[in-house]
Amino acid sequence: MNIPAKMNSIIPLFGLLFLFSFHSTAQTDVVVNYYDGTSQNFSVTDDGKLYFESDNLVVVPGTSGTVTIPLSIIRKITFPLNQSLGIEDLLSENTDVFLFPNPTKDHFRIASSSSEKLSVRIYSTGGGLVLSGEYYANDLILIRNLESGLYLVTVNNKPFKLNKL
Numbered sequence: 248m249n250i251p252a253k254m255n256s257i258i259p260l261f262g263l264l265f266l267f268s269f270h271s272t273a274q275t276d277v278v279v280n281y282y283d284g285t286s287q288n289f290s291v292t293d294d295g296k297l298y299f300e301s302d303n304l305v306v307v308p309g310t311s312g313t314v315t316i317p318l319s320i321i322r323k324i325t326f327p328l329n330q331s332l333g334i335e336d337l338l339s340e341n342t343d344v345f346l347f348p349n350p351t352k353d354h355f356r357i358a359s360s361s362s363e364k365l366s367v368r369i370y371s372t373g374g375g376l377v378l379s380g381e382y383y384a385n386d387l388i389l390i391r392n393l394e395s396g397l398y399l400v401t402v403n404n405k406p407f408k409l410n411k412l
Contacts, residue, residue: 277306279316280323289314299372302397318372318397324406344402350410353391357402359384369409370399 277289277297291297292309299305304321306314344359357365361384369378369390377398382388390398390411398409 276327278325278327279304279306279321280325281320282322283320287316299374299399302372318408319410321408323408344405344407346400346402346407346409349408350412351390352412354387354389355409356385356387357382359402365402366404368401369393370401372397372399 275291275297277291278286279289280286289297289306289308291306295309296305296307299318300315302318304316304318304324306316308314344357344361344365346355347358349355357367359365364381364383367378367380367382367388368376371377377393378388378390380388390409393411395411398411400407400409
């Protein structure tokens with residue numbers, strides 16, 4: 248088969264692209280929003296980690312090192328949806344949700360425009376589930392029996408930080 252000279256230089260390039268596509272790694276995008284209004288983006292590859300340790304968020308993006316962030320300066324942690332992978336938003340409607348008062352001693356409420364029950368889970372910084380239930384917007388959620396400290400609260404799988412005094 249006679250291949251034009253220009254094609255001879257292109258064929259190895261396609262071979263390299265084909266080989267690279269099998270060696271590329273999956274990644275999860277993470278956005279950390281801070282109370283000062285700034286944010287930081289991370290791409291955690293399949294050989295990386297994201298976990299809570301003591302009162303810190305630890306991000307190991309992959310082979311590039313470790314980032315430790317105090318939870319006290321974090322406003323919100325999000326995992327942007329990657330539409331190219333066909334992942335759909337778990338919330339059927341776009342509602343604004345927030346916890347108040349925060350920080351709090353005994354209780355908090357959830358502000359939401361949703362009239363349906365909200366699935367609420369509260370996790371310690373060690374990752375243990377300490378409270379879960381179904382609540383309507385503005386219901387009183389009692390936490391007076393919890394130790395003082397920071398907690399991760401999910402409302403319909405949307406994460407929030409709660410500071411228990």
